[in-house]
Amino acid sequence: MKTTGYAAQSADAALAPFDFERRELRADDVAMEVLYCGVCHSDLHQARNDWGWSQYPMVPGHEIVGRVIAVGNAVKLYRIGDHVAVGCMVDSCRECDQCRKGLEQLCRKGNTQTYNDKDRFSCEPTHGGYSKHLVVREEFALRVPDGLDLSKAAPLLCAGITTYSPLRTWNVGPGSRVGVIGLGGLGHMAVKLAAAMGADVTVVSRSKDKEADALTLGADRLLLSSDTEAMAEAANGFDLIIDTVPVKHDINPYLPLLDVDSTLVLVGQVGPLAEPSTVPLLLGRRRIAGSPIGGIAETQEMLNFCAKAGVLPDVEMIGIDQINQAFERLERADVRYRFVIDMATLPASPASAA
Numbered sequence: 001m002k003t004t005g006y007a008a009q010s011a012d013a014a015l016a017p018f019d020f021e022r023r024e025l026r027a028d029d030v031a032m033e034v035l036y037c038g039v040c041h042s043d044l045h046q047a048r049n050d051w052g053w054s055q056y057p058m059v060p061g062h063e064i065v066g067r068v069i070a071v072g073n074a075v076k077l078y079r080i081g082d083h084v085a086v087g088c089m090v091d092s093c094r095e096c097d098q099c100r101k102g103l104e105q106l107c108r109k110g111n112t113q114t115y116n117d118k119d120r121f122s123c124e125p126t127h128g129g130y131s132k133h134l135v136v137r138e139e140f141a142l143r144v145p146d147g148l149d150l151s152k153a154a155p156l157l158c159a160g161i162t163t164y165s166p167l168r169t170w171n172v173g174p175g176s177r178v179g180v181i182g183l184g185g186l187g188h189m190a191v192k193l194a195a196a197m198g199a200d201v202t203v204v205s206r207s208k209d210k211e212a213d214a215l216t217l218g219a220d221r222l223l224l225s226s227d228t229e230a231m232a233e234a235a236n237g238f239d240l241i242i243d244t245v246p247v248k249h250d251i252n253p254y255l256p257l258l259d260v261d262s263t264l265v266l267v268g269q270v271g272p273l274a275e276p277s278t279v280p281l282l283l284g285r286r287r288i289a290g291s292p293i294g295g296i297a298e299t300q301e302m303l304n305f306c307a308k309a310g311v312l313p314d315v316e317m318i319g320i321d322q323i324n325q326a327f328e329r330l331e332r333a334d335v336r337y338r339f340v341i342d343m344a345t346l347p348a349s350p351a352s353a354a
């Protein structure tokens with residue numbers, strides 16, 4: 001299937017129109033027209049090769065909502081016209097112990113990422129949702145629950161599940177004391193989800209000017225990370241802290257915030273941290289953990305939870321031709337709180353964009 005999208009051709013190139021082919025439908029594939037695609041900070045990291053494993057050309061995008069336009073002849077779960085969503089994975093081995101537990105994100109053989117990866121069968125490069133169409137095996141498409149606003153649902157597929165999963169893993173519920181470091185795309189979803197689960201939520205931010213937003217999003221307070229007195233007063237006050245900071249940073253100031261046996265879970269930075277001290281870990285029996293996205297079943301559970309609880313991201317809708325500007329703003333943390341691309345703005349082909 002011929003399609004079109006926006007791609008990075010190298011680590012220092014702006015995204016630009018790009019024509020490419022999607023695979024012919026396999027028996028268990030669905031083809032979708034992409035309606036909306038969220039802009040995750042990971043897209044920026046990958047387009048710029050911040051993690052060192054980028055392949056070009058690269059069509060980013062892993063917060064994808066669309067409509068089924070064709071189905072393979074063995075497809076059971078979806079029909080033409082259904083609203084479906086795709087997140088960060090499009091396949092996994094589906095046989096290992098982790099896959100059998102529904103933890104495809106932890107597949108022993110590695111899951112297949114939606115972009116910047118290789119198809120398990122054909123070894124063709126995978127391309128993401130900054131595109132007109134997507135082809136995906138049916139088990140890796142999620143059902144968008146009726147009533148969920150399609151124009152806002154896309155960021156749930158990465159920012160939503162990446163924060164929902166640790167909240168569930170660490171059993172957050174009414175009365176849990178949750179801290180969220182960094183109020184961006186992931187951070188604002190963590191706040192909304194934790195608040196919807198009944199937690200007492202604190203945003204830990206560099207930006208005092210996000211305080212009013214934090215409260216509106218459902219947080220109980222904002223703790224300014226540069227206010228050493230307030231940070232000291234907040235010591236031992238958290239059961240779980242979700243750290244969404246997207247770059248190398250120093251977690252030492254945050255560790256004393258944890259109560260005994262409590263956990264700081266890193267979901268933001270992929271790569272080195274400034275050297276953590278073991279002193280607050282040993283003396284307070286505190287823990288540091290990491291967490292990647294979530295499994296397919298948990299992602300569906302999260303979508304259903306959001307539909308029921310009325311949880312949706314705060315979205316700034318953009319046209320695809322604004323994507324490079326959006327990347328620059330994302331780098332400056334100048335987004336409140338997730339860019340979503342309206343894919344109707346994508347011209348039919350690069351030729352017609354000229």
Ligand code: NAP
Pocket residue numbers: 039040041042043045158159162181182183184185186187204205206207210244245246247249266267268269270291292293330331333335337
């Ligand atoms: P984002 O929208 O840019 O938000 C990041 C927030 O972190 C900013 O709003 C800012 O909040 C804070 N921040 C930014 N630069 C900082 C710095 N130098 N020091 C301290 N705080 C800083 O990014 P995002 O889309 O939420 O993504 C966050 C990170 O998660 C990215 O690195 C992304 O690759 C990663 N990610 C991981 C997974 C996973 O599976 N684990 C999934 C998705 C994304 P304040 O202004 O409030 O301080």
Ligand code: ZN
Pocket residue numbers: 040041042043062088158159
């Ligand atoms: Zn993401």
Ligand code: ZN
Pocket residue numbers: 092093094095096097098099100104106107108109110
């Ligand atoms: Zn597996």
